[in-house]
Amino acid sequence: xxxxxxxxxxxxxxxxxxxxxxxxxxxxxxxxxxxxxxxxxxxxxxxxxxxxxxxxxxxxxxxxxxxx
Amino acid sequence: xxxxxxxxxxxxxxxxxxxxxxxxxxxxxxxxxxxxxxxxxxxxxxxxxxxxxxxxxxxxxxxxxxxx
Amino acid sequence: xxxxxxxxxxxxxxxxxxxxxxxxxxxxxxxxxxxxxxxxxxxxxxxxxxxxxxxxxxxxxxxxxxxx
Amino acid sequence: xxxxxxxxxxxxxxxxxxxxxxxxxxxxxxxxxxxxxxxxxxxxxxxxxxxxxxxxxxxxxxxxxxxx
Amino acid sequence: xxxxxxxxxxxxxxxxxxxxxxxxxxxxxxxxxxxxxxxxxxxxxxxxxxxxxxxxxxxxxxxxxxxx
Amino acid sequence: xxxxxxxxxxxxxxxxxxxxxxxxxxxxxxxxxxxxxxxxxxxxxxxxxxxxxxxxxxxxxxxxxxxx
Numbered sequence: 177x178x179x180x181x182x183x184x185x186x187x188x189x190x191x192x193x194x195x196x197x198x199x200x201x202x203x204x205x206x207x208x209x210x211x212x213x214x215x216x217x218x219x220x221x222x223x224x225x226x227x228x229x230x231x232x233x234x235x236x237x238x239x240x241x242x243x244x
Numbered sequence: 245x246x247x248x249x250x251x252x253x254x255x256x257x258x259x260x261x262x263x264x265x266x267x268x269x270x271x272x273x274x275x276x277x278x279x280x281x282x283x284x285x286x287x288x289x290x291x292x293x294x295x296x297x298x299x300x301x302x303x304x305x306x307x308x309x310x311x312x
Numbered sequence: 313x314x315x316x317x318x319x320x321x322x323x324x325x326x327x328x329x330x331x332x333x334x335x336x337x338x339x340x341x342x343x344x345x346x347x348x349x350x351x352x353x354x355x356x357x358x359x360x361x362x363x364x365x366x367x368x369x370x371x372x373x374x375x376x377x378x379x380x
Numbered sequence: 381x382x383x384x385x386x387x388x389x390x391x392x393x394x395x396x397x398x399x400x401x402x403x404x405x406x407x408x409x410x411x412x413x414x415x416x417x418x419x420x421x422x423x424x425x426x427x428x429x430x431x432x433x434x435x436x437x438x439x440x441x442x443x444x445x446x447x448x
Numbered sequence: 449x450x451x452x453x454x455x456x457x458x459x460x461x462x463x464x465x466x467x468x469x470x471x472x473x474x475x476x477x478x479x480x481x482x483x484x485x486x487x488x489x490x491x492x493x494x495x496x497x498x499x500x501x502x503x504x505x506x507x508x509x510x511x512x513x514x515x516x
Numbered sequence: 517x518x519x520x521x522x523x524x525x526x527x528x529x530x531x532x533x534x535x536x537x538x539x540x541x542x543x544x545x546x547x548x549x550x551x552x553x554x555x556x557x558x559x560x561x562x563x564x565x566x567x568x569x570x571x572x573x574x575x576x577x578x579x580x581x582x583x584x
Contacts, residue, residue: 177313177314177315177320177367177369177446177447177448178313178358178446178447178448179310179313179315179369179444179445179446180348180350180351180354180355180357180358180360180369180444180445180446181308181354181444182279182351182353182354183278183279184310184313185276185278189309193537194537195399195400195402195535195536195537195538196399196400196402196535196536197397197398197399197402197403197404197417198399198402198417198535198536198537198538199537200304200537200555200557201309203309205276206274206275206276207274208253208273208274210251210253210302210307211250211251211304211307211555211557212304212307212308212309212316213304213305213307213373213537213538213555214307214308214309214316214371215316215318215372215404215415215417217318217404217415218309218316218317218318219316221316222309222311222314222316224309224311224316228311229311229312230309230310230311231309231310231311231312231313232307232308232309232310233307233308233309233310233313233315233316234278234302234306234307234308235306235350235441235442235444236268236279236280236281236351237281237349237441237442237575237577238302238303238306238575238577239278239279239280239281239282239300239301239302240249240280240282240300240301240302240519240520240521240575241257241269241271241280241282241286241290241292241298241299241300241301241519241520242247242252242298242299242300242301242517242518242519242520243290243292243296243297243298243299243517243518244297244299244517245514245515245516245517245518245519245524245571245573246514246515246516246517246562247512247513247514247517247519247573248512248513248514248552248554248555248558248559248561248562248564248573249512249558250555250557250558252517261333262333263331263332263333263334263467263468263470264331264332264467264468264470265465265466265467265470265471265472265485266331266332266333266334266467266470266485267333268333268351268353279351279353280520281333281334281351281577282520282575283472283483283485283520283522283576285472285483285522286520286521286522287520289520290518290520292520299517301517301519301520303509303510303512303554304555305371305373305509305510305553306371306373308315308316308317308371309315309316310313310314310315310316311313311314312313312314315446317444318415319414319415320446321412321414325445329469330469331467331468331469331470332467332468334467334468334469334470335469336440336469336487336489337445339445341412342410342411342412343410344389344409344410346387346389346438346443347386347387347440347443347487347489348440348443348444348445349440349441349443349469349470349487350443350444350445354445358445358447360445360447364447365447365448366445366446366447367445367446367447367448368443368444368445368446369443369444369445369446370414370438370442370443370444371442372404372415372416372417373417373507373509374438374439374442374507374509375414375415375416375417375418375436375437375438376385376416376418376436376437376438376451376452376453376507377393377405377407377416377418377422377426377428377434377435377436377437377451377452378383378388378434378435378436378437378449378450378451378452379426379428379432379433379434379435379449379450380433380435380449380450381449381450381451381456381503381505381582381583381584382449382494382582382583382584383449383451383505383580383581383582384484384486384487384490384491384493384494384496384505384580384581384582385490385580386487386489386490388449399535399536399538400535400536400538401533401534401535401538401539401540401553402535402538402553416452417509418452418507419452419454419508419540419551419553421454421540421551422452422453422454423452425452426450426452428452435449437449437451437452439486439578439580440487441485441577441578451582453580454551455550455551456582457548457550461581472576473581475581477548478546478547478548479546480525480545480546482523482525482574482579483522483523483576483579484576484579484580484581485576485577485579486579486580486581490581494581494583496581496583500583501583501584502581502582502583503581503582503583503584504579504580504581504582505579505580505581505582506550506574506578506579506580507578508540508551508552508553509553510574510575510578511550511551511552511553511554511572511573511574512521512552512554512572512573512574513529513541513543513552513554513558513562513564513570513571513572513573514519514524514570514571514572514573515562515564515568515569515570515571516569516571
């Protein structure tokens with residue numbers, strides 16, 4: 177599927193941690209760790225595992241801007 | 245302010261485009277362009293300009309995972 | 313791309329309305345109209361047009377439940 | 381309450397699964413299953429149960445568009 | 449409609465500003481101004497006007513925590 | 517960090533409840549309780565505790581408007 181979300185950051189999964197309903201998946205994008213909170217069901221359906229290539233996908237309206 | 249959002253990607257602003265109410269700000273994070281859709285008011289209050297160092301800030305629950 | 317978002321509702325695009333930065337795309341999903349607010353850039357990149365088959369894609373954490 | 385969210389999909393609850401803090405509620409909307417991740421507290425306050433008529437409510441800015 | 453969103457802050461509308469597709473509505477909640485970015489369509493459907501009593505409604509998963 | 521999010525509601529933390537991956541933090545803002553669902557990791561990193569002064573931070577595009 178091609179998706180309208182503007183941000184698709186390619187990396188490698190470095191951690192998959194499931195809770196009771198919500199899982200945390202960490203993706204290493206060029207040395208930056210991006211954390212995704214998704215459903216356990218999504219982890220199972222996609223078969224997400226440490227070491228896989230994956231994208232962190234983020235809709236532009238969910239990105240804020242910060243300054244030091 | 246220290247913020248709970250898990251993802252803070254440091255980069256440099258490469259584009260600021262204002263609409264009537266919503267602006268698009270593009271940040272170059274190590275060669276990856278991240279697009280943020282924020283209010284014009286936020287652009288004005290923070291004084292966002294091309295060339296500034298800035299962070300793309302994203303709550304973990306707004307990050308999805310994609311596979312090729 | 314396969315995506316972790318739990319909700320992918322298949323339908324047909326019935327309206328594409330661009331603003332200055334934000335567009336509204338309406339998809340008819342079995343007679344229910346679903347409205348998406350996405351960037352103009354996404355509309356252009358995907359070449360979204362009335363009559364196309366398309367999916368409304370929604371992360372589970374963005375869905376609320378209402379009762380009459 | 382009348383709400384600004386553009387998308388209110390009427391259906392019937394087919395599953396309520398509570399975790400420690402986050403619950404997953406599945407609503408059958410004309411044969412399409414929509415998954416909502418909401419707080420356990422919301423499930424309790426609204427008394428959500430399998431078989432109830434309910435709406436999946438989604439803000440337009442949280443809807444993406446996908447193409448095959 | 450009763451809604452699962454945990455946060456419903458009662459106040460009075462103090463500004464309604466429409467763009468081409470996206471409007472900004474400001475609600476005074478006990479002296480704190482809360483800004484909502486919603487569709488123009490929602491403003492029209494609800495007939496939102498300065499001076500009306502209204503709620504700012506926010507899903508718990510969209511709230512972050514900040515410290516000074 | 518200065519952040520683009522339009523809504524920063526100052527209050528005091530009155531409850532921190534951790535699940536397996538997702539925590540609920542409640543902040544009393546002038547007598548209104550605001551609930552945030554954030555990661556356990558964020559609670560730990562910020563050292564969030566009952567009694568602390570804290571902000572509920574919300575992006576404008578995540579705020580809806582409701583009418584009675």
